[in-house]
Amino acid sequence: MTEYGVFLAQTITVVAAILIVMAAASSAALKNKKPESKEMLIEKLNEKYEEIKDTLEESMLSKEALKDKKKQLKKQEKESKGKSDTEDKKKVFVLSFEGDIKASAVEGFREAVSAALLVARPGTDEIVVKLESPGGMVHSYGLASAQLDRIKQKGIKLTACVDKVAASGGYMMACVADQIIASPFAIMGSIGVVAQVPNFNKVLKKNDIDYEILTAGKYKRTLTMFGENTDEGREKFKSDLEDTHQLFKSYVSERRPSVDIESVANGDIWFGSKAKEVSLVDDLKTSDEYILEACQDSEVYSLEFKAKKSLMDKLGMSVSSGIEQSVTKLLSELNISRGMK
Structure with missing residues (x-):
């Protein structure tokens, strides 16, 4: 028991020290926190896929076949030097949007759209959005859809590619595109509105707890979680939902x-192949297939904005890693010490 008590005291001391260090680090980080900066990541997908192809061929072809291929490439390079290097190829910019209920990705997405619009040429270039979202808040997805409307207003071709799901707010974004490409089993549609509000009024009454809510304005609060809801409040809430649906x-x-909106705007969903039958999508293929086809006659670039890690974040990760290793080592030594006794 004495040995266990000593071990427990040592463990508590270590944990307490760690919590103090973490609290101090968090406090310092919050005080010195600056607005989050982002960095733009650009990748030419033609080169990426060409490198993959070359690597595979090197492992598959014989030495003689590889020599012949290299000769052909050199010959092609010489021939291309004689041609104009200023030939303007179509450019395709690939953006990604992975949505949650708050459409949080819109913060980086709006910057990627702005970057693409700075260089994309109306009537020549194309922007492809790889879109995945089950939907969420109306105002958040309204903003995300407005970012895509910016592309259309500039006269630039817009294609939405959906591999898994673009439902509700996700479909509101997709429908902006000139064409929607979906995989055969992608979930599309859900053109409807839903709201859920739990009510604990009966529980409060059962425990003799009063709850008061004061408002200025008849419809400032139609339904409440803790007060007693009225039929008038419910009707107003349903009316607001219907307005949003319209x-x-x-x-x-x-x-x-081309969509028969009254037949599809019932909140139901369709898988890719069925979605095509009701004109919710235009073609069935994966985003990979569409982008690989684009690489054959266009210069294809992937654009993405990611949050740039600050020095404090990097230091925090290093400190956390160091503390974790130290604790593991200490606990291991304590266990070995107890085992020897």
């Missing part, structure tokens, strides 16, 4: 007039 339907109809 706005959603109008938005889709304006951008995809």
